[in-house]
Amino acid sequence: xxxxxxxxxxxxxxxxxxxxxxxxxxxxxxxxxxxxxxxxxxxxxxxxxxxxxxxxxxxxxxxxxxxxxxxxxxxxxxxxxxxxxxxxxxxxxxxxxxxxxxxxxxxxxxxxxxxxxxxxxxxxxxxxxxxxxxxxxxxxxxxxxxxxxxxxxxxxxxxxxxxxxxxxxxxxxxxxxxxxxxxxxxxxxxxxxxxxxxxxxxxxxxxxxxxxxxxxxxxxxxxxxxxxxxxxxxxxxxxxxxxxxxxxxxxxxxxxxxxxxxxxxxxxxxxxxxxxxxxxxxxxxxxxxxxxxxxxxxxxxxxxxxxxxxxxxxxxxxxxxxxxxxxxxxxxxxxxxxxxxxxxxxxxxxxxxxxxxxxxxxxxxxxxxxxxxxxxxxxxxxxxxxxxxxxxxxxxxxxxxxxxxxxxxxxxxxxxxxxxxxxxxxxxxxxxxxxxxxxxxxxxxxxxxxx
Numbered sequence: 001x002x003x004x005x006x007x008x009x010x011x012x013x014x015x016x017x018x019x020x021x022x023x024x025x026x027x028x029x030x031x032x033x034x035x036x037x038x039x040x041x042x043x044x045x046x047x048x049x050x051x052x053x054x055x056x057x058x059x060x061x062x063x064x065x066x067x068x069x070x071x072x073x074x075x076x077x078x079x080x081x082x083x084x085x086x087x088x089x090x091x092x093x094x095x096x097x098x099x100x101x102x103x104x105x106x107x108x109x110x111x112x113x114x115x116x117x118x119x120x121x122x123x124x125x126x127x128x129x130x131x132x133x134x135x136x137x138x139x140x141x142x143x144x145x146x147x148x149x150x151x152x153x154x155x156x157x158x159x160x161x162x163x164x165x166x167x168x169x170x171x172x173x174x175x176x177x178x179x180x181x182x183x184x185x186x187x188x189x190x191x192x193x194x195x196x197x198x199x200x201x202x203x204x205x206x207x208x209x210x211x212x213x214x215x216x217x218x219x220x221x222x223x224x225x226x227x228x229x230x231x232x233x234x235x236x237x238x239x240x241x242x243x244x245x246x247x248x249x250x251x252x253x254x255x256x257x258x259x260x261x262x263x264x265x266x267x268x269x270x271x272x273x274x275x276x277x278x279x280x281x282x283x284x285x286x287x288x289x290x291x292x293x294x295x296x297x298x299x300x301x302x303x304x305x306x307x308x309x310x311x312x313x314x315x316x317x318x319x320x321x322x323x324x325x326x327x328x329x330x331x332x333x334x335x336x337x338x339x340x341x342x343x344x345x346x347x348x349x350x351x352x353x354x355x356x357x358x359x360x361x362x363x364x365x366x367x368x369x370x371x372x373x374x375x376x377x378x379x380x381x382x383x384x385x386x387x388x389x390x391x392x393x394x395x396x397x398x399x400x401x402x403x404x405x406x407x408x409x410x411x412x413x414x415x416x417x418x419x420x421x422x423x424x425x426x427x428x429x430x431x432x433x434x435x436x437x438x439x440x441x442x443x444x445x446x447x448x449x450x451x
Contacts, residue, residue: 004053006075008068011042011356016135016163017069018042019225025057031077038074041225045323045354055079069157135384136162137300142240143171164236226321237383241422245378246432250439252394253413254447255279266451270336274451277368278338280391281311283441284366285331291434295363297384298425312362312382313342315349316371323349324382326362335451370394376416386422387431389438391415415442 011018021039025031031051038049058078062068140150145167153170155162214220223231259274266274288295288309296305309331312324325345327333333341348354364385369377370393377390394415401410417439421431 002079003058003076004055004079005073006037006049006052006077008040008070008072008074009049010070011040011047011360015042015070015356015360016157017067018047020062020064020066020068020074021046021225022064023060025051027057027060029057031055031057040068042356045356045359046352047356049074051077053077053079069161069163135164136167139164139167139171139240141300143167145171224319224321226319230322233383234380237380240383241381241386242424243378243381243420244423244426244428244431245418245420246428246435247376247416247418248432248435248439249414249416250442251399251412252415252442252445255442255445256394256413258445258447258449262451266339270339272340272343274335274339275342276391276394277313277342277366278335279445280366280368280442281313281327281330281338281342282335283438283445284311284364284389285309286441287434287437288364289331290437291430293430294387294421294426294434296386296425297363298386298422299384303425306363308361308363310361310363312365312385313345314365314367314379314382315346318350323354323359324362324365325349325354325358326360328361365389366391370415376418378418379420381420381422386425387434388420389435390418390420392417 008018018040019042021041023038025035025037031037031054033052033054034050036048037051037057040047040049055077057075059076060074061076062074068074136150139145149170150162150167153162153166154160155166157163157166255276259276259279263274266272292305293303295309296303298304308329311327311330313327314322314324316322325348327338327341327345330338330341345354345358348358362382362385365379365382365388367377367379367388367390369379369390373393375395376392379388379390381388392415394413396411397414398409399412399414401408401412417435419431419435
């Protein structure tokens, strides 16, 4: 008999941890190859983790609601194999669907597993080669945390890596005066275990609840898990990026008239509806090619310009929460392809069928605030991107039309556009120029084009 380690799998670009939602198997239960063992959740989508071997579940290492770093052993399965091995499952299917990921064919011998705290017991001198995620580096840069300080932060992540929680705790302690800049030993910094931290947070939370009083006729509703994640991401984005928002308006009369003319034939011929969203995305893609710096991210002091153009589209869920499916390689799709991608991802989001890959890898995001009647908005950047475009409701308005024969007033379909961008990378000139280019692209829409 041998024990096989079940590892928290990699769940997509920039995802460093996942939350355990539900264990479908308990110690002593028999599991088959590819059978779902537990359900997990990230800030993007819920997924299932299948067993990579057949055997008996021997041990569960994390409880429900625990946040687990990617690559961490989460359970052990007893098999008939001759040695202890580690299998890393691939997760690509959402909850409510059958698991289709295949187990790794090559197993590696696992050495003695050390806890992350033990891995960081040795002091660092500023010359180590520890891995830091872009998020951690961004926070360090924005908070003025030097690399020497960063290397001396005890990490609670996989292999002792510094997590977002670790660096934010370091910054908080430093601001409050409890964090020493010099020779405080790491062993003293690690005196509080993760369990004690959870107990402290729990007791603090209970104390805050006891001190909070509400007057009048109120109803208290606890945030669901997704809303908590959204709230955390919004706060982190504002904390990370200095937001600037520019506004413009566009006369989209030609675009509206063309869509009204072709929408019935388009649906009949292509089997999908033509909405405004793929038309907007088409214009955005063309302008990104002209201004590639809009399609980038920041990693410490390095600007990473993305050659792939992957457009995220903010989508409202029936629960009222928000998710951002991503159209991969949007620049390689024609209008029909964009329409099918938009409609397919939107339907999958509303029906809870998005896969992990459907929400990862975005390089620029667009949100249609006009869907709900808003004229304009000031959207929050979807990290680690540097810009997000909001399109407002299309309204008929009397506007002045300039022509060689003189000015006139006409009823036109007008729309406001707004774009928030990261002022660390995108200055007002680039942000306003890009936004104006999108506006002109929409205004110059060819009303006689073929789709």
